[in-house]
Amino acid sequence: MPRIIFVEADGSEHSVEVEAGTSLMQAGVANDVKGIVGECGGSCMCATCHVVIDSALAADLPPISDDEEEMLEFGTAERFEGSRLGCQILVTEALEGLKVKVPG
């Protein structure tokens, strides 16, 4: 199972094994990562699963859909380089070792 490293706003790290096919939001919630809420259950509606991913790895991620783009633009307090919605990214073997930051 791929390993994902969640970094909470205060810098604390959680390294967790995630079954492929699980979304980063589901993985964050299941491992009790602070700041990942998933209020809409993954419908790309609430932006409470906002995460920031090292842009060097962006090529391995699924592209940003129109919906996600609009939620990032209008639904987050602040958008960063590498901002994504965790519910829109399903974990694959290619993401082994991915660092996922939760903005404060």
Next chain:
Amino acid sequence: MTLNRLVILGAGHAGFALAAAMRQAGYGGSVTLVGDEPGLPYNRPPLSKAYLGGTDHEETLHFRPARFFEENRITLLAPERALRIDREAFKVELASGRSLPYDNLVLALGARNRSLAIPGSELTGIFSLRSAPDAAGLRAALAGARSAAVIGAGFVGLEFAATAAARGLAVTVLDAAPRAMSRVVSPETAAAIQRCHESLGTRFVFNAQITGFKARDGTASPGDRVNAVRLADDTAVQADLVLVGIGAAPNGELAEACGLEVSNGIVVDNGYRTRDPAISAIGDCAHGPTTHGHARSHRLESVQNANDSARRLAQILTTGACDAGDPIPWFWSDQGKMKLQIAGLGGPNDATVTTGSNADHMTMRFRGGRLICVETINRAGDHMAARRLIASGIGPSLAEAQAGACDLKAALKAA
């Protein structure tokens, strides 16, 4: 009195959110969350969406893992049912025979689905959708069905219809009203949604008077499998699977039995308090004052309302007041490729301005010339902009919208 023992009845969206928000607010006393469903608190919206159509495990629905409850010292009693509230003794009696003392009691009891009391309702193959076991049963039944009837063209019914149609079932949606989602969206938006469903092959029967269900041989003995829905005009709609989605009623009995006011929900003030200062109510079961929409008070069934009422009450219980204003209601519904989103609350006589196509639709609703509600299909950015514009009262006026000022994202950026 200082709050040391908080008891929350109902471990759904609102109950869970309150327990979590109390800890986040630094409350140090005890939190006991009592829920009559087995297992950990979970998310309901996916039940009629991704979970229904997919293969996810039930654990993916949980808000948080068991560890969260331990670490946050939230005592979850589940499955455990509250039977009676003794206001004088500040105690709740539970089905297990235990009695729970409280300083403050919060009712987060939710709502339950209305049922149809018509001949044949006991046939197998007739479903209702509220809980995770309901969804699991429906998911299994979907796999073997060829046709489905949906009774009630509301959110849950239409979400199911889209899933069933995508699976290749012949789907018929029946509603007693003359159009879809008649209580919740404008006729313009309802028409756009209906056309999208029709393009998937789904058939609608409006003004439908349903008289019963029958099995293949025409009888309706309990245990037989449903085969058709019977209508008053003597026609029948073929279906080997039926979903009844005709709305929900608030769980107000516990409150009523202990003398609290219940009228379409447990009546609360703008701080979620019932007339007993030690008892509050939040989420689907509560009916309280509002500054949105037509009425002075309302009861909402939505995740937004469950979460916002929980967060606001946590602030009130820990600090005595709440600094955020009356939150703007919002809602969403995923129906196949359509993402319907609603910001604000509309009413029957609102003036409207509609733009876009079926697959990219927006209806703005105005009262007294002011923007009060925006319904969109597949326009997430406009929806998010609408929430902020309506909340701050700076949306385009009816006259401006009629003159073509319909770009809400631009309006927000300019503001």
